[in-house]
Amino acid sequence: MIEVENLSLTYRSANGSHLAVDGVSFRVEKGQFYTLLGPSGCGKTTTLRSVAGLERPDTGEIRIDGMPVSSSVKDVWVPPNRREIGMVFQSYAIWPHMSVFENAAFPLRYGEKRISAGDIRERVNKVLALVQLGELADRPAPNLSGGQQQRLALARAFVMEPKVLLLDEPLSNLDAKLREEMRSELRALVKATGVTTIFVTHEQIEALTLSDVIAVMHGGRIAQEGPPLDIYRAPDSAFVADFIGHSNLLRGTVASGGSNGGSAMVEVHCASGMLMCTSAGVLNPGDAITVAIRPEHLELESSGTEGENRLRGRLESTSFVGNFMDCRVRIGEQSFKVQLHPDRTPRMGSEFFLYVHSRHCLALHG
Numbered sequence: 001m002i003e004v005e006n007l008s009l010t011y012r013s014a015n016g017s018h019l020a021v022d023g024v025s026f027r028v029e030k031g032q033f034y035t036l037l038g039p040s041g042c043g044k045t046t047t048l049r050s051v052a053g054l055e056r057p058d059t060g061e062i063r064i065d066g067m068p069v070s071s072s073v074k075d076v077w078v079p080p081n082r083r084e085i086g087m088v089f090q091s092y093a094i095w096p097h098m099s100v101f102e103n104a105a106f107p108l109r110y111g112e113k114r115i116s117a118g119d120i121r122e123r124v125n126k127v128l129a130l131v132q133l134g135e136l137a138d139r140p141a142p143n144l145s146g147g148q149q150q151r152l153a154l155a156r157a158f159v160m161e162p163k164v165l166l167l168d169e170p171l172s173n174l175d176a177k178l179r180e181e182m183r184s185e186l187r188a189l190v191k192a193t194g195v196t197t198i199f200v201t202h203e204q205i206e207a208l209t210l211s212d213v214i215a216v217m218h219g220g221r222i223a224q225e226g227p228p229l230d231i232y233r234a235p236d237s238a239f240v241a242d243f244i245g246h247s248n249l250l251r252g253t254v255a256s257g258g259s260n261g262g263s264a265m266v267e268v269h270c271a272s273g274m275l276m277c278t279s280a281g282v283l284n285p286g287d288a289i290t291v292a293i294r295p296e297h298l299e300l301e302s303s304g305t306e307g308e309n310r311l312r313g314r315l316e317s318t319s320f321v322g323n324f325m326d327c328r329v330r331i332g333e334q335s336f337k338v339q340l341h342p343d344r345t346p347r348m349g350s351e352f353f354l355y356v357h358s359r360h361c362l363a364l365h366g
Contacts, residue, residue, distance in 0.1 A: 002028040007060035022220035037207040038217035053080035086157030101137040241292035250291040277363040297360035301353035
């Protein structure tokens with residue numbers, strides 16, 4: 001449905017140039033919720049704006065429903081208003097002097113296509129009901145709550161019946177509780193309409209809970225692409241492991257074993273001891289690598305004996321967060337983040353052993 005091929009864009013100014021997007025390619029299937037995730041400056045918003053037609057790439061091609069809307073090779077450039085897209089920005093751009101109904105009707109009244117008053121009324125009432133604002137149609141837009149304004153911005157995008165919906169961090173202005181509520185509402189709305197969606201965010205939780213597919217971006221490129229569970233469980237670089245959720249990262253050297261592409265076991269020597277790790281990349285003895293361990297995968301050992309993937313630690317600090325204790329544990333020269341059950345948390349300053357299964361001990365390049 002959406003195809004982006006070898007997209008590159010450089011921003012130029014009197015102070016120099018900046019390569020914002022560097023050879024990005026991806027495909028979004030019809031009805032899919034696809035997320036561009038990454039830190040500030042990684043190129044995700046520039047990529048989205050290129051799909052929208054708000055930026056003109058230097059190279060590459062963008063196709064919507066099989067038709068090129070931007071191509072440096074074919075010299076094609078379709079303006080934004082002819083790409084059949086709906087877009088919701090970080091600021092909802094609600095017209096304060098208009099009612100809820102008139103805000104939603106605005107693209108129909110002032111678009112290129114002539115639409116009768118009856119059709120406008122029918123389409124607006126339909127989308128307002130979809131976003132649960134039907135009873136507020138006559139309310140002045142400034143009198144809406146933050147969540148209601150966000151739904152109104154979505155209604156204005158849906159009313160055009162777009163082929164593609166583009167969302168640029170639309171939840172960032174909401175408080176934490178409302179943001180959590182709107183995540184489930186947003187996914188339900190997108191799936192109910194069946195519209196193909198590209199979503200931009202720097203919030204990992206939003207990406208994991210909303211997406212069918214996540215593309216993690218770094219330095220203008222896609223570092224890894226895949227379903228949320230695969231990205232979380234099997235990051236293929238230290239950057240992705242550290243950016244998605246939390247990971248304890250250890251520098252180490254492959255001591256034995258190896259992998260030529262398939263999943264394999266390798267023994268890694270690091271400052272905290274010898275670890276048996278899972279590797280999905282090409283690793284050989286002597287390679288310098290990074291070991292990634294999630295805090296929830298470190299388990300308190302009751303036996304307290306030396307053994308494979310058992311690390312001696314000392315409790316430095318704890319923070320109670322409800323269903324677990326967020327702990328800092330000193331293992332050798334490094335401080336580890338560990339999640340333990342409140343009833344099994346050792347005394348402050350005490351020493352104990354932690355165990356991590358080799359399948360949760362990932363040997364990564366970078």
